[in-house]
Amino acid sequence: MDERIRLRLDVSYDGTDFSGWAVQPTRRTVAGVLVETLDLVLGAGTATGLTVAGRTDAGVHASGQVCHVDLPAAVWAGYEGRLLRRLARLLPTDVRVRSMTEVPAEFDARFSATFRRYEYRVTDAPWGADPLRRRDTLAWARPLDLDALNTAAGGLVGEHDFAAYCRRKENATTLREVTRLDWRRDPDGILVATVQADAFCQAMVRSLVGAMLAAGDGRRPVEWPGGLLARRDRSSEVTVAPAHGLTLVAVGYPADPAGYASRAEVTRRLRVPVEG
Template sequence: MIRLRLDIAYDGTDFSGWATQPGLRTVQGEIEAALARLLRAPEGELRLTVGGRTDAGVHARGQVAHLDVSAEQFERWGASQRRGSGSGSQTGVDAAAGDDSVRLMARRLNGVLHRAASDIAIHSVAPAPAGFDARFSALRRRYEYRLRPENARRDPLTARFTAEVPRALDLGVMQRVSEDLLGLQDFTTFCKAREGATAVRELLAFEWRETEDGAYAARIEADAFCHSMVRALVGSVVAVGHGRLSSGELVELRDARERTSRFTVMPAHGLSLEEIGYPEDAELAARAEQTRARRDPLDD
């Protein structure tokens, strides 16, 4: 089998999230259906593994997935291949594949998608390096959350991607309290609990800026995120920004490691997955093995 890396973007407005769900329109479902048509494969044979599962309504500019195909399917897709001595890629396929072949693979998949899912764009398709796993090899994920406070001029052209907050917000206060949340922490307060899972994550960046159209945008980066964590973090900082919480109270809520109604989880449509970062090729397999190991809870 030949492993391919796909770089993907989508407008999440009309999707019920990334993951395939019976009877619902999802990003994974649309791409896998397009792949089945393109490669003449039985339904369900071609399965994508994604780097960051997004919820219903969440967008992406920098999504990454991998796909395993047979040599025959790879050839049918239109990419060139070269049987080698086994050095470099595990598959013996030329990992570079040639710029023209890579562009052709993305163009052909986009052509099929355009008819049923024009709100998805495939930026690139290329053979993955040995050891690559879109999910487990990742070092970090970066999201952006856009919101517009009540004193900002409304922009209908960005409304699908920007949450409206009907309150005045202090951007300086929001930046300071965001910095207090950085580091290796147990983020149970900001996550929907999943049995047997831990909410220990390392929050690497949480920065705010004012955009050219007057919105506020948060850049949030971590080694990984648990379910609803980004939108909950933003909601908690917004609560401080309009005075519902103090910065000290927010830190206390974080350290309590319990879900709370003291702040609101923000709407999905303001959120976009911007980038997934990976290590150098030689370190991909080791990173995947490290990530698969379950994190231990933090000591009190």
């Protein structure tokens, strides 16, 4: 069998016109476009095992997505140094592979990850979102209080059962550890929520944002989002925030490559398919 090498791909995309990450036969997806382009450059089936850190939903963007593929070592030797430019010429403009790095075979874009970090952008300006940012910024019709948003966020940090905020999957746990959740108001007035956790279940980030926005505009008390953690089923009271305000901005991995395999082993023990 030919020797194979593993490549880490750092990817960005505007999710507006994609039906999410995962390949779907009749829909345009990020993974589908990447596979088609790799096949075009390298030959059908040459790049195998495309695995992503976080399978984003339809309309969700990424500036820090990570995935890996496996290639025959001989093919990589022939393309190293020029494959990135070939992909740049052939990929559509709403998805970019920013870097390609050879990594140990133990690296797993999904299971070796230590955290995923998302940002959600909201404007409460009375005139709405800036036309140049309309694809990644939610326009909110009510004024939002930054202190209320951060107080609500504080009740959601830590390890909890987030069943109230997740679309449940059979045999999948909803236990997650949120290590960071806070809001800031940038100089341009845009409110940005930063949400970081070891992993997220489907629709969890947008559900958390939806609950916090209800507290931030005064429709719910600031204690309400945290209080929902006592529930063991998805809450019908939580409105999932629209997808276009959400961007996956970073995925973390062990600093020492020797930790890739052990981290993947721990992650596999903790949970079954996640992300969304």
